[in-house]
Amino acid sequence: MPLIEDGRPAEDSWTSVPDGEPVPGDIPAIISFERWQAERDSFAGRNTKLGVRLKGGTLAPAIAEDLDRFALVAVEFPKFRDGRGFSTARELRERYGYEGEIRAVGHVLPDQYLFLKRTGFTSVEAPEGTNLESWVNALSEVSVVYQPGLGKDDPNPLINRWLKSEAVQG
Amino acid sequence: MTATAFRADPGIPGPGTFGSEPDDHAGIYRYDDLDRRFVAERVEQFSKQVTRRLAGELTEDEFKPLRLMxxxxxxxxxYMLRIAVPxxxxxxTQFRKLSEIGRKYxxxxxxxxxxxxxxxxxxKLEDTPAILGELAEVDMHALQTSGNCVRNVTTDQFVGASADEIVDGRVYAEILRQWTIAxxxxxxxxxxxxxxxMGSDSDRAAIRTHDVGVIAKRNExxxxxFTFYVGGGLGRSPFVGKLVREWVPEQDFxxxxxxxxxxxxxxxxxxxxxxxxxKILVHQxxxxxxxxEVEEEFARLPRPKFTLAPEIVEGIRARFASPGLERLPAESAEFERSKAENVEFARWSTVNLAAHKAPGYAIVSVSLKPAGGIPGDITSEQMDTLADLADRYSFGEIRVTHAQNLVLAHVRKDxxxxxxxxxxxxxxxxxxxGLIxxxxxxxxxxxCALANARSIPLAQAISARFADPARQQAIGELGIKISGCINACGHHHVGHIGILGVDKRGEERYQITIGGDATLTTAIGDIIGPAVTExxxxxxxDTMVEIYLANRTEGERFLDTxxxxxxxxxxxxIYAAD
Amino acid sequence: MSFRAITGNRLRDGAVVFYNDEAGWVERLTGASLYEDKATAETKLASAKAEAEKERLAVDIYLFEVLVEDGKRVPVTIRERIRSLGPTVRTDLGKQAAA
Incomplete structure (x- = not known):
């Protein structure tokens, strides 16, 4: 499935490993949260990067204590209408200070890309058959934001805006 | 008489304060370039989404939430287009644009x-991008009037004008409009x-029937x-909002x-x-x-990012131009004389006017409920004339009430x-x-695609039955609210008399409740018996009104009886005959 | 006699439309194909839906019941009667106005 990063299609250096199949030790691999819970000890000596995939209903606190073990957290959207993932990513960043990659997987639309980015996602696994052009355009369609996000609009666009307008008025 | 800007009341910032400039329109948040750019970009974005839908790139399932937004x-x-009136x-100017869209599209x-x-x-779907483009020309949009997002923030229709106001709710409603948009x-x-x-002690915004209801106030x-209520709502399972916090300081709003x-x-x-x-989450x-849970989340939010600094609030406040109210005598001889000479005008004055904070002014409610008419409907012709009247008599400003009426907020008694x-x-x-x-x-x-029964014909029949204005006035305050399905857009649960349309084996039937109340003493009405025909x-x-009239004490309202x-x-x- | 017909709303403008086996989507109930048996109706519904989504013609497509009395077609439910005519409180609007 096509990977989108920084508004562009990108190479995916990660491999998703289905439950039950062996996890390769020499390449970055993403395992399910359930597998992590069941087999965590077996990854104790691993030297290559490990990623974990959270199902829609698995919220940030569930993985909080183990975050230092993962270079990537994949957050699944079971349906694009299910917006829990936006809060999950934001909690991972703001509450738990996670600095690794956060990837959106599952059913997401290009029309949500800006929101994904602003809540702390770094990459998106776009659904198969998606129009890549729509993803590429999605970040530039709307350039005004009204509330603080995790992007370059920090710390608070409202503050910036009113300070700016005051400066203009002299 | 020379017009003097009315500046005695700190609630009415005069022109020039906070960098604002005189404006023909009172009480309206004026967009700046960023607001305009945002709305224009969203129109463009939706226009592309419509194109993608028509080209088959988006399925109906994927497009639906986008159009609803x-x-x-x-x-x-x-298609029905719901336009936001923040x-x-x-x-x-905006009102005339709505009239024009009504005529053109x-x-x-x-x-x-x-x-x-x-x-x-x-x-028509294919006209929608053009309509949204026309709305954008007058700083309007239809954003978030539907969908699973934060909807249009509502407030008291007398905001900024009423005599009992403590805090101007518009400023904070506008802050929330911006904060929650996209x-x-x-x-x-x-x-x-x-x-x-709501920014006063009387609740004209049905605070405790909302997902979040806020009362703005001042301390010593x-x-x-702000006092926050949460988890109110009508619909299938009606709940009265519960108090979450008595005092949230402005900066943490x-x-x-x-x-x-x-x-x-x-x-x-x-x-x-x-x-x-x-409401279900709060209940469960x-x-x-x-x-x-909320307090825990609140405690660890990275605060500087979310702090509402005083300069932000003042910046927003400054973008509301204030009406150039004159300093007038409290009483108007002309007004008193007209009332004495014309009984219909006198009745209308008693029923449709509310007290303004400035002497010599009144707040006028314009009823969109003629006897036998369709509640809330207005023609483009009426809108054009009303816009002219608002320009002449009320600083070019018109308000919409949650009771589906309109308001001219600052009219000289003269x-x-x-x-x-x-x-x-x-x-x-x-x-x-406020009458029957x-x-x-x-x-x-x-x-409506969700409805089980018609609401309008019943409203028409009731208002026709009680068409006599003198009888209505004699009955006094009595709110009837009708919904055509359990989603309760007509707020039937909180009507003094509430009516819910149901489908009984293919026939329309109406279930009646009494004792509901939408103000701070919020109460959900009690079902009085099986559903009946229109x-x-x-x-x-009619029967209930007669019982009330027979039992009421001097000055007692229907709800109190x-x-x-x-x-x-x-x-x-009512069910005696059964 | 009771029949079934297929209805939906036209994607481009939202207008109420009915399905006709030969002519496709038409604006009047009088032009709709009527199906006597349920199985045929379900099969037609499935193909009409698939075609409508593929060609982006109509949305919200479903079956409803129609009675034919003295040659006149009357939908069984009030909802479908209102859809086929227009709002009962504005008889100057909708399909009933032009009829």
Whole structure:
């Protein structure tokens, strides 16, 4: 499935490993949260990067204590209408200070890309058959934001805006 | 008389304060370039989404939430476009634009809703980008008037004008409008989310029937703060909003809401659409547990990011131009004389006027409920004339009320008689605000795809039965609210008399409740018996009114009589024949 | 006699439309194909839906019941009667106005 990063299609250096199949030790691999819970000890000596995939209903606190073990957290959207993932990513960043990659997987639309980015996602696994052009355009369609996000609009666009307008008025 | 800017009241910032400039329109937030750019980009974005849908790149399932975010529903006969009227305030320029859109893209009329918005019923999908483009020209949009996001924030229709106001709710409603628009985290919530704000002690915004209801107030030090209620709502399972926090300081206003929304977004149910509203989460967790979750989230939000600094609040406040109210004597001889000479004008003055904070002014409610008419409907012709009247008499400003009426907020008492005559000429001088003829009704099965029964014909039959203005006035305050299905857009649960349309094996039937109340003493009405036919419902209301009149004490309102004598006498007389 | 017909709303403008086996989507109930038996109706519904989504013609497509009395077609439910005619409170609008 096509990977989108920084508004562009990108190479995916990660491999998703289905439950039950062996996890390769020499390449970055993403395992399910359930597998992590069941087999965590077996990854104790691993030297290559490990990623974990959270199902829609698995919220940030569930993985909080183990975050230092993962270079990537994949957050699944079971349906694009299910917006829990936006809060999950934001909690991972703001509450738990996670600095690794956060990837959106599952059913997401290009029309949500800006929101994904602003809540702390770094990459998106776009659904198969998606129009890549729509993803590429999605970040530039709307350039005004009204509330603080995790992007370059920090710390608070409202503050910036009113300070700016005051400066203009002299 | 020379016009002097009215600056004595700190609640009415005069022109020039906070960098504002005089404006023809009172009380309206003026967009800046960023606001305009944002709305224009969103129109462009939606235009592309429509193209993608028509080209087959988006399925209907994928397109539907995107069109809903832009206020576009598919109803029985066509698309319906719900245009946002932020906290119910419009300039006459905007009002004329709505009239023009009604003429050009619809069928020459519009419908005001219980959420202070305007709906057009006959819209074409392919026209929508052009309509949104025209709205953008007058700083309007249809964003977030639908969908599982934070909807239009509503407030008191007398905001900034009423004598009992403590805090101007518009400023904070506007802050929330900005804060919640295209919110990256909270645009795909479990279900829709409605917020109302009130800035005085009397509740004209039905605070405790909202997902979040806020009362803005001041403490002894003169600082602004907010009381938050959460989990109110009508629909299938009606709940009265519960107190989460008595005092949230101004600087934490947005942060506290953010905490509530995050708890809801993560823990609100998504498995069952009927249990997805925040009221169910609050009910299932219990208010104490819910409160603890919110407080925990609130405590760890990176505060500087979410702090509402005083300069932000002042910056927003400055973008509301103030009306150039004159300093006038409190009483107007002309007004008194006209009342003495014209009994109809006198009645209208008693029923449709409210006290203004400035001497010599009055707040005028314009009823959209003529006897036998369709509640909330207005033609483009009426809109054009009303816009002219608002320009002449009320600083170019018109408000929409949650009772589906309109308001001219700052009219000189000297001008009231002239205004009334001109309103009367276009059929907008019905004297029934708050009376039995002032019925709230959803569009019902005549238009709505969700409805089980029609609402409008019943409203028409009731208002025709009680058409006599003298009788209405004699009955006094009595609110009838009608919904055509359990989603309760007509707020039937909180009507003094509430009516719910149901489908009984293919026939329309109406279930009657009594004792509901939408003010701070919020109460959910009590069902009085089995659902009845439309004709029987009108008779039942007549009967209940007679019982009330026979039992009331001097000056006692319908609701208070019900509370005193109980529901029994009403139930018995209606179902006595069975 | 009781029949079934297929209805939906036209994607481009939202207008109420009915399905006709030969002519496709038409604006009047009088032009709709009527199906006597349920199985045929379900099969037609499935193909009409698939075609409508593929060609982006109509949305919200479903079956409803129609009675034919003295040659006149009357939908069984109030909802479908209102859809086929227009709002009962504005008889000057909708399909009933032009009829």
């Amino acid at each position: 832009n206020g576009l529903y598919l109803q029985l006969h066509a 906290y119910g305030v419009l300039t006459t 619809d069928k020459g009329y519009g419908h005001f809703t219980t959420r202070q918005n305007l709906q057009f019923n006959w819209i 919110h990256p985290e909270f645009t795909y919530l479990p279900r829709k989310f409605k917020i109302a704000i 030090a003169g600082e602004t703060g 947005a942060a506290y809401l953010e905490a509530i929304l995050r708890v809801y977004n993560q823990y609100g149910r998504r498995d069952n659409i009927y249990k997805a509203r925040i 967790l219990g208010i104490d547990k819910f409160k603890a 001008d009231l008689f002239d205004l009334w005559r001109q309103l009367d000429a276009i059929g907008l001088a019905t004297a029934n605000i 003829g002032d019925i709230i009704a959803c569009p019902g099965l005549d238009y 004709e029987a419902a009108v008779d039942a209301i 019900i509370r005193r004598i109980g529901h029994g006498p009403f139930k018995e007389s």
